[in-house]
Amino acid sequence: MAESLINLQIKPEWFARSADRVAPDLLGCTLVRQIEGISYRGLIVETEAYDATDPACHGYKRQTERNRAIFGQPGSLYVYLIYGIYHCINIVCDRTDYCSAVLIRALDLDLIPEWVSEKEKRSRVAAGPGKLCRALQIDRSLNSLPLSLGSNIWIEPKAVDLEFSVVQTTRIGLTQGADIPWRWYIQNHPAVSKY
DNA sequence: GTCCGGATCACT
């Protein structure tokens, strides 16, 4: 059983491409988060790309203690705290020592964790980068870890028979680089954070 | 040392 799970994981080499190519390919893949032996599965429905050419990227100016993980190995995690309250999760792309990552902005969860409040609508509990991290207990303790079974977080490939239309547009919430069209989402999906 | 503002979200 564990054997088949390992085979389902996307390998790190898959992320060794520019972020703007990885980001649309992540749509339809599944982010799996394991907590106390339970696997919570979320279909990735919205992503954004960031990289060294981009003034909105945390590593744009230079490497610092805070953004160190975004320069890490492809297929590892960059998790940071935003506005003092929320966390955001990125998958590091391209090559080591180059800043490049994909922000996971929204998931469609198959199972709603018990700590999520009842009133939240199922399709919207992970509709936004801060919300999905809260729902899946993702915080900076995961920063710089590789996606893997051992990290209790990994990504599985898109099912071959899963079909959808992809929309490409500009990113959300930025003061710089707002004109770069590096946001992708599954058209008409109810879990997308914003239309 | 001090200050500023952010890849957010919920509420008015």
Add this chain to the structure above:
DNA sequence: GTGATCCGGACA
């Protein structure tokens, strides 16, 4: 439109 709430990074 605004408040919540943290802390890294810029500048002195």
